[in-house]
Amino acid sequence: MATETLIWLLPLPPLLAFFIIVLFTNKNKKLSHIVGVSAAALSWAGAMVIFFRSLGVEHFGEHPFTDSVKWLPLGNSWLEIGVRIDPLSAAVLFFVGITIFMIFLYSVGYHNFGQPKGDHDKFGLPPHGATVEDENGHKHVVPSVEPMYSRFFAFIGLFAAGMYTLVISDNLLTLFVGWEIMGLCSYLLIGFWFAKKSARNAGIKAFITTRIGDVFMLLGLAFLYSTTGSLQYEVIFSEEMIHALASVDVGFLGLSAAGAIGVLLFIGAVGKSAQWPLHVWLPDAMEGPTPVSAMIHAATMVSAGVYMTIRIFPLLSAGWDGHTLTPAMSMVAFIGAFTALFAATIAIAQNDVKGVLAYSTISQLGYMMAAIGIGAYVAAVFHLVTHAFFKALLFLGSGSVIHGMEHGVLHTGNHDLDPQDMRNMGGLYKKMPVTFWTFLIGGFALSGFPLVTAGFWSKDEIFADAFAHGHLTVFITLALAAFLTAFYTMRQITMTFLGEARTPEAEHAHETPWTMTTPLVVLAFFAVTYGWLGIPEEFPGLGALSSNWFHHFVGHTLEHPLPTFEFSWIPLITSFTVSLGGLGIGYLTYRNYKAGAVDPMKKLLGPVYHFIENKYYFDEAYNYLFVKPAIWISEVFTNKMDQGVIDGILHSFGKAAFAIGTVIREKFDKPVINEFIGDGTAEVVQIFGRKLRKVQTGRIQEYMLSAVGVLLIIFVALYYLVLA
Amino acid sequence: MSAMQVLFLIFAAIILGSAIKVVTTKKMIHAAFWLIATLFGVAALYVLLSAGFLAMVQIVVYVGAVAILFIFAVMLTRKDLRDSAAPLNDRWTMAALFSALTFAGFVALLKNWSGFGKTPSADVPADMIERLGAALVSPDAYILPFEVASVLLLAALIGAVYVASDAAKNK
Amino acid sequence: MIPISWYLVLAAALFSIGLFGVLARKNAVAILLGIELMLNAVNINLVTFWRYNAPAEVTGQVFAIIVFAVAAAEVAVGLALIISIYRNRKTIVADDLDMMKW
Numbered sequence: 003m004a005t006e007t008l009i010w011l012l013p014l015p016p017l018l019a020f021f022i023i024v025l026f027t028n029k030n031k032k033l034s035h036i037v038g039v040s041a042a043a044l045s046w047a048g049a050m051v052i053f054f055r056s057l058g059v060e061h062f063g064e065h066p067f068t069d070s071v072k073w074l075p076l077g078n079s080w081l082e083i084g085v086r087i088d089p090l091s092a093a094v095l096f097f098v099g100i101t102i103f104m105i106f107l108y109s110v111g112y113h114n115f116g117q118p119k120g121d122h123d124k125f126g127l128p129p130h131g132a133t134v135e136d137e138n139g140h141k142h143v144v145p146s147v148e149p150m151y152s153r154f155f156a157f158i159g160l161f162a163a164g165m166y167t168l169v170i171s172d173n174l175l176t177l178f179v180g181w182e183i184m185g186l187c188s189y190l191l192i193g194f195w196f197a198k199k200s201a202r203n204a205g206i207k208a209f210i211t212t213r214i215g216d217v218f219m220l221l222g223l224a225f226l227y228s229t230t231g232s233l234q235y236e237v238i239f240s241e242e243m244i245h246a247l248a249s250v251d252v253g254f255l256g257l258s259a260a261g262a263i264g265v266l267l268f269i270g271a272v273g274k275s276a277q278w279p280l281h282v283w284l285p286d287a288m289e290g291p292t293p294v295s296a297m298i299h300a301a302t303m304v305s306a307g308v309y310m311t312i313r314i315f316p317l318l319s320a321g322w323d324g325h326t327l328t329p330a331m332s333m334v335a336f337i338g339a340f341t342a343l344f345a346a347t348i349a350i351a352q353n354d355v356k357g358v359l360a361y362s363t364i365s366q367l368g369y370m371m372a373a374i375g376i377g378a379y380v381a382a383v384f385h386l387v388t389h390a391f392f393k394a395l396l397f398l399g400s401g402s403v404i405h406g407m408e409h410g411v412l413h414t415g416n417h418d419l420d421p422q423d424m425r426n427m428g429g430l431y432k433k434m435p436v437t438f439w440t441f442l443i444g445g446f447a448l449s450g451f452p453l454v455t456a457g458f459w460s461k462d463e464i465f466a467d468a469f470a471h472g473h474l475t476v477f478i479t480l481a482l483a484a485f486l487t488a489f490y491t492m493r494q495i496t497m498t499f500l501g502e503a504r505t506p507e508a509e510h511a512h513e514t515p516w517t518m519t520t521p522l523v524v525l526a527f528f529a530v531t532y533g534w535l536g537i538p539e540e541f542p543g544l545g546a547l548s549s550n551w552f553h554h555f556v557g558h559t560l561e562h563p564l565p566t567f568e569f570s571w572i573p574l575i576t577s578f579t580v581s582l583g584g585l586g587i588g589y590l591t592y593r594n595y596k597a598g599a600v601d602p603m604k605k606l607l608g609p610v611y612h613f614i615e616n617k618y619y620f621d622e623a624y625n626y627l628f629v630k631p632a633i634w635i636s637e638v639f640t641n642k643m644d645q646g647v648i649d650g651i652l653h654s655f656g657k658a659a660f661a662i663g664t665v666i667r668e669k670f671d672k673p674v675i676n677e678f679i680g681d682g683t684a685e686v687v688q689i690f691g692r693k694l695r696k697v698q699t700g701r702i703q704e705y706m707l708s709a710v711g712v713l714l715i716i717f718v719a720l721y722y723l724v725l726a
Numbered sequence: 727m728s729a730m731q732v733l734f735l736i737f738a739a740i741i742l743g744s745a746i747k748v749v750t751t752k753k754m755i756h757a758a759f760w761l762i763a764t765l766f767g768v769a770a771l772y773v774l775l776s777a778g779f780l781a782m783v784q785i786v787v788y789v790g791a792v793a794i795l796f797i798f799a800v801m802l803t804r805k806d807l808r809d810s811a812a813p814l815n816d817r818w819t820m821a822a823l824f825s826a827l828t829f830a831g832f833v834a835l836l837k838n839w840s841g842f843g844k845t846p847s848a849d850v851p852a853d854m855i856e857r858l859g860a861a862l863v864s865p866d867a868y869i870l871p872f873e874v875a876s877v878l879l880l881a882a883l884i885g886a887v888y889v890a891s892d893a894a895k896n897k
Numbered sequence: 898m899i900p901i902s903w904y905l906v907l908a909a910a911l912f913s914i915g916l917f918g919v920l921a922r923k924n925a926v927a928i929l930l931g932i933e934l935m936l937n938a939v940n941i942n943l944v945t946f947w948r949y950n951a952p953a954e955v956t957g958q959v960f961a962i963i964v965f966a967v968a969a970a971e972v973a974v975g976l977a978l979i980i981s982i983y984r985n986r987k988t989i990v991a992d993d994l995d996m997m998k999w
Contacts, residue, residue, distance in 0.1 A: 700995025703928070707817060707920055710824050717831055725838070728898050738907050745911055748930055749918035761930055768937050775904075775948045780961055784940075787965050792933065792972050799926050799976040803983045814921045815992055821920030829913035836905055850952045861955040868959045875966040882970030886977035892984065 005055050006069035009085040009170050012048050012095075013180075015041035016102075016162035023156035031151045035110050038155035042106035042162060049099030049166075056092040063089050063558025068172060068236070086172030086235060090559040093383060093552075094169050094309055097390045100528070101301035102162045104521035108398050109158065109293040111517030112405065113148035120146030126197030128291075131412040143412040145405070154194065158297060161187035165302040169309070173234040174223055174267075177310060181219075181274065184303050185212050191298070192290040204286035211283040215273015222266025229259060239316045248320035260320035261330035267314050268334055275307030275367045278341040282621055284364055288356040292401030295356060299363045300393035308370045308386050315379055316560070322377065325471070335375025339479040342368030344618075346486035350493065350603055351615040354422050355400045358494050362448065363393055365483060369464060372476055378467035379564055380557045384536045385460035391532060392447035392457055395525035399441035402514045402522065403427070403498060406434050410507030419507055424494065425597070429503035433511045438499045440522040445495050447529040449488035450581040456533030458577065463536065465573035481576050488584025496592040504597035541569065734774060741767035752813045754800040762793045776850045779858060904945040911938035925979050925989040929972060936968045 019041035027033040056062050070084025087095065118132040123146055132146040148154065161184060168180030186209075193205025223233065229247065230238050237243060247260035257265060271277070276284035284304075288295055298304065311318075311334070318330045327335065342365045349361035366389050373382035407421035419426055431438040447457035461484060468477040503509040513519065536552035557563040591602050604611045613619070697708075744763035751757045765788045772781035851857070861867040911934055918931025940961050947957020983989050 695999035698997070698999045700998030701992050702994075703815070703920055703991055704817070707820060707824065710828070710916070710920070714824065714827055714831065721835070730898050734899050734903060738903075741907065742910055742914070745914040745934055748934060749914060749922060749927070754924060754926060757927060757930055761933065764934065765937065768941060771904075771907075771941060772944060774899075775944050776952070777944050777948070777958060777961075780944060780958060783962065783965055787969055788933075788937075792969055795972055795976055796926065796930065796933075799929075799979060802980050803926060803989045811923065813923065813927070815923045818917075818921035821917050824920065825913040825917040828916055829909055832909040832912070833906060836902065836909070848952050850948070854955075854958075857955050858958055861959055862962070867955070871959070871963055875963050879966060879970050882974050886973040889974070890977035890980045 005052060005067045005087075006085065008048050008052055009067060009087055010069065012045050012052075012170055013163045013166035015044040015048075016159040016166065019159035020156050020163065023152050023159065028152045028156075031115060031147065034152035034155045035115060038159050039103075039106045039110065041159060042103045045162065045166060046099035046103040049095045052087055053092050053096050053099075056087060056089070057555075061558065062092070062555070063560070063563070070172060070234075081175075082173075082234065083176050084172040084234070085170045087170065088559050089556045090309075090312065090383060091169050093387055093556050094305070097387045097528075098165055098169055098302060098305075101390055101394045101525070102165070102297070104524055105293050105297050105301065105394065105398070106155075106158065106162075108296070108401070108518050108521045109154060109291075111515045112291065112293055112401055113151050113154060114145045115147060115151065115517075117145050117147045120149070123149050124197060125149045126195060128195050128198075130417075143415070145409060145412060150194070154191075154291070154293075157187055157190050157194070158293070161191065161297060161302065165306065168306050172236070173232075174226070174238075175233045177313075178219070178223065181270075181306060181310070182216070184306060185209060185216065185274075188212070188287070188298050188303055191294040192287045194290050194294065198289070200286075201289040204283075204289040208283040208287050211280050212273040215270045215280055218266050219270025219273075222263050222270070225259075225266060226263045229263075235313070244316050244320045247317070256329045258321055258328070260317045261328055264314050264317035264320075264330045265333055268311055268318070268330070268337075271307035271311045271371075272337060273307075274310075275304045275371070276364050277337050277368060277371060278344055279620075281341065281345065281364050282624060285357055285360045285617070288354065288360055292356070292397060292404065295360070296394045296397035296401070299360060300397050301390050304363060304367055305386055305390055308367060308374075308382070311371060311374055312379065312382055312386070315374060318374070319377060324377075327376065327473075331375050331377065333375070335372050335473070335476055338368045338371025338373070338375050339476045339483075340368070341365065342372060342483040343479050343486075344368075346483045346490070348614055348617050350486060350490040351601075351611055352490075353424055353601075354420075355403060355424050355427075355494065355498060356397070356422060358424075358490055359393070359396055359400060362396075362487065362490070365487060366393065366448070369461070369480060369483070372480060373464045373467065376468055376471060376473045376476055377564065378464055379560060380536075380553045381460065381463040381467050383556050384463055384552055388447065388456035388460040388529070388532055391525055392444045392455075392529040395440060395444035395522060395529055396448065398518070398522055398525070399437055399444060402434065402437040402518050403430060403441070403511075405514050405518070406430065406437070406511035407507055409512060410505075410510035413510040414506050416507065419505065421507070424497040426505045427498045427503075427508050428501045428505075428595075428597075429499070429508060430511055431499040433508075434499075434513045436513060436519045437522065440519075440526040441499065442495060443526045443529055445491045446585075447533075449491045449585055450484060450577060451585070452578050452581060454530060456529050456531070458581065459533035459536050462574065462577045463538065465577055466538070466570065467567065469570055469573040469576075470567040477573070477576075481580055484577070485580040485584045488581050489588040492585045492588025493592050496589055497595055500589075501593060501595065504595075538569070730774065734771075737767050737770045737774070740764075741771070750813060752811075754804075755797065758793060758796045758800055761796065762789055765789050765793060779855050901945060901949045904941060908938045908941040908945070911935075911941065923990050923992065925982070925991050925994070926976070928991060929975050929979070932975075933968065933972065936964065940964055 016038075019037045022037050023034045027037055052067070056067065059065055066086055066088035068084060068086045070082045072080035073083045074081035114129065118134060120129045120132045123129045123132075129146040129148050131143040133141050133143050135141050164180045164183030164187060166180070167183065168177050171177045171180065189205045189209040192208050193201050195201045196205075226238060227233055229250075230243055232238060244260060247263070248258045250259035251257075252259055252262040254262065273280040284299060287298060290298070318334060319328060322328050322331065345361045345365035345368060349358050349365065352358045352361060366385070370382045370385050370389070373379075373385060404421050407427065411417065411419055411421050443455070447455035450458040450461040452458050465477060465480065465484075468474075468480065536550060538550050538553065554563075595602075601611075607614070616622075741764055744760045744767060747760040748757050748764060751760065765784065769781040769784040769789075772778070772784060862872050863869055915931045915934030915936075915938060918934060919928050920931075922928055922931065943957055943961045943964065947954070947961070951957065979989055982994065986994065988994070
């Protein structure tokens with residue numbers, strides 16, 4: 003099959019899966035997951051075929067796979083939409099395909115397929131467990147199957163379709179279409195257990211926050227389209243176009259037209275990738291099932307924001323001479339670096355196992371944005387890919403942990419215990435070995451454990467680029483954030499897996515089924531090996547072995563690939579130090595953490611800890627500044643304006659019409675028409691009738707008399723008129 | 727004043743006098759007799775008008791049949807009104823007025839007609855009765871009215887028999 | 898010798914008397930007598946005009962004969978009706994026969 007056709011077909015299997023599940027297989031759980039998983043597998047296979055074909059093309063950056071159709075006639079020209087696989091999207095396709103497939107497979111086990119139906123499971127709430135009796139009559143509670151099983155696969159199918167659409171598109175319009183599909187699906191999936199109020203609110207929060215970003219993104223798209231007349235990458239990223247846009251000064255903050263467009267589009271990414279200040283939705287999004295968190299926050303949705311920002315790098319860097327950053331780039335770098343540090347500080351005080359990972363995601367995305375901001379194009383893509391692998395691994399691993407803990411909860415029957423709280427865990431390395439080792443690999447990758455993990459190579463590249471180009475503030479911020487990252491990661495691993503079990507529920511946890519552990523192993527493999535694809539040639543020792551395939555492959559996406567830079571020991575030593583140091587200190591601090599003990603960080607930081615624990619009160623601030631006024635305005639508008647004024651006017655119309663009608667009826671219709679004309683004529687006729695009928699006496703002689711009399715009169719009249 | 731004129735006046739007096747009596751007598755049987763007198767007078771008038779055949783027909787049909795019929799009718803309806811009540815009803819003045827006006831109207835009308843003072847011009851042909859008979863049965867002449875008249879008489883016969891029959895007896 | 902006007906006036910007078918009888922008599926049979934008088938007046942008129950205008954024609958007499966026939970028929974039916982009414986209502990006073998009144 004021609005590659006271009008294959009590219010067009012990539013989003014199709016998950017989209018079809020969505021429709022098939024919704025329309026046909028909704029009631030049958032097994033069929034639904036077969037449809038869903040096979041759709042994900044098909045798209046993954048297609049993505050792999052395309053990826054390997056792209057490896058074989060010489061100078062792939064100059065000869066990407068493209069295809070387009072004329073879609074909308076516009077006056078003299080056509081609006082074309084199409085597909086484009088260049089090195090950037092090929093690299094992204096690689097990880098998108100595999101992670102989506104793994105998450106689909108994981109969902110089968112996560113939603114307890116094959117387990118009995120729950121005792122009192124309600125549609126819209128997480129399943130609560132089913133009581134089964136074994137041969138001895140001994141009852142115990144086992145996990146029950148999710149009631150909305152098919153619906154879940156339908157939604158993640160749609161989500162996958164949206165992501166594929168975004169990756170393969172060759173223009174910003176279809177990218178935006180995929181973007182919005184994913185926005186919808188994130189709402190549907192975060193609020194999956196819709197009977198829980200917290201889940202519903204989280205879904206709305208996610209959607210509205212990303213919407214705010216999307217408004218700015220639309221403005222950027224409109225600005226771009228009006229100045230360039232096209233949204234296709236080929237057209238807008240061409241040299242002439244970039245030059246033209248860079249030369250126009252917008253007059254605001256020193257931005258050129260290209261920079262302004264870039265910033266507006268970047269704000270969309272700020273919303274989608276949960277950067278400060280639009281980060282508030284991502285921690286709440288943990289309300290969704292864990293595969294959703296993995297999907298949204300690791301593999302696909304937040305990566306879409308970074309992917310888009312990387313795509314528009316030519317716009318952001320228009321006018322960049324290689325040293326001084328353009329205003330747009332500075333903004334991006336600032337937001338990225340700030341978010342990285344900001345989120346890392348909050349993560350060290352989180353107690354929910356998924357909460358730590360959520361803030362970690364925000365922080366790592368900040369890394370990528372900072373990388374783009376300082377012009378480290380390839381490093382950003384590299385970190386995007388490696389992060390997808392290890393973050394998906396960590397999320398799925400945490401889901402496995404929570405599953406194990408829930409098993410313990412069902413066993414003891416203590417439903418007040420939160421299975422997601424790390425303070426209730428401990429010693430799980432004995433009970434859940436596969437989960438432990440894969441989680442460890444993922445955690446080390448996140449912390450940038452030297453040399454053997456992919457995270458090290460990608461993070462190190464960013465450090466090296468920042469240092470080499472002299473962006474020292476960024477460098478120091480990111481280094482601090484890296485230290486904190488390693489610290490809270492080790493804190494998490496120690497509290498969750500190491501030491502002794504702190505609660506009876508943790509004692510009764512056990513390993514999860516193969517459908518859940520297999521994806522963990524696959525992702526762990528990539529989390530280790532993928533990094534070796536991007537070892538820079540300048541690296542001492544290992545560099546000689548590496549061809550730095552990644553840098554050359556992806557770097558050629560740009561018209562002018564960025565040069566590699568001088569190797570320096572300082573960033574390397576910084577990487578080693580912050581990573582190992584953070585891991586070590588984290589382990590030491592928490593290895594003796596006992597049940598009910600106060601968190602050591604609390605002792606250390608005191609009141610600051612409280613501030614961090616409440617996420618710097620950003621949620622409360624937004625609530626006070628934005629949400630409450632919005633609600634107040636809408637209430638005032640509804641009650642005073644809508645019901646009072648507008649309804650009042652309408653009611654007055656009704657009353658006026660009624661009054662007019664009544665007047666006409668009483669003053670004119672009834673007396674004149676009814677009585678005078680209607681009844682009146684009847685009366686007159688009656689009177690005449692009553693009087694005239696006396697003529698008919700029944701006596702023929704009287705009739706004859708009248709006849710003769712009239713005849714005489716007629717004769718006289720005739721005589722005088724005719725004859726005379 | 728020729729003899730014809732004198733005869734005419736005598737007959738006219740008979741006719742009119744009898745007619746007046748017809749309409750004013752109290753007893754019905756007297757009225758029927760006065761009618762017979764009137765009819766005889768009219769027959770005589772026909773003779774004066776050289777319509778001998780018609781005079782005969784008048785006597786045979788009218789006097790012989792119609793008048794007798796009247797006498798029968800008077801006889802059969804005598805129980806009520808034993809000719810004791812007044813002959814005329816309440817509106818006889820109005821009726822008299824109208825009749826007088828009618829007569830005056832006729833006369834006024836006739837007076838303005840040019841041929842009012844005409845005298846007989848030609849003579850009646852000798853074979854008048856023969857012609858009359860032939861005309862009544864000739865298809866070129868008056869066979870159709872003749873036949874229709876006979877059908878009419880048949881209908882009248884049947885109708886009169888039916889209407890006058892005693893419905894209660896016949897049930 | 899006798900001007901036509903004499904006959905015509907006579908007929909008119911006879912007609913008027915008959916009309917009076919029809920309008921003014923109580924007895925129903927008497928009303929029919931009046932009608933007979935009127936028919937006779939008509940016949941006199943017919944025969945007069947025949948004699949004075951076209952005595953060679955036969956039309957006038959034929960007309961008069963047909964009038965005779967019709968008059969006879971009419972009297973027969975009329976008297977039959979009166980007899981039937983008399984049997985039903987026991988009255989032949991025309992003013993009492995007012996069942997068709999309002």
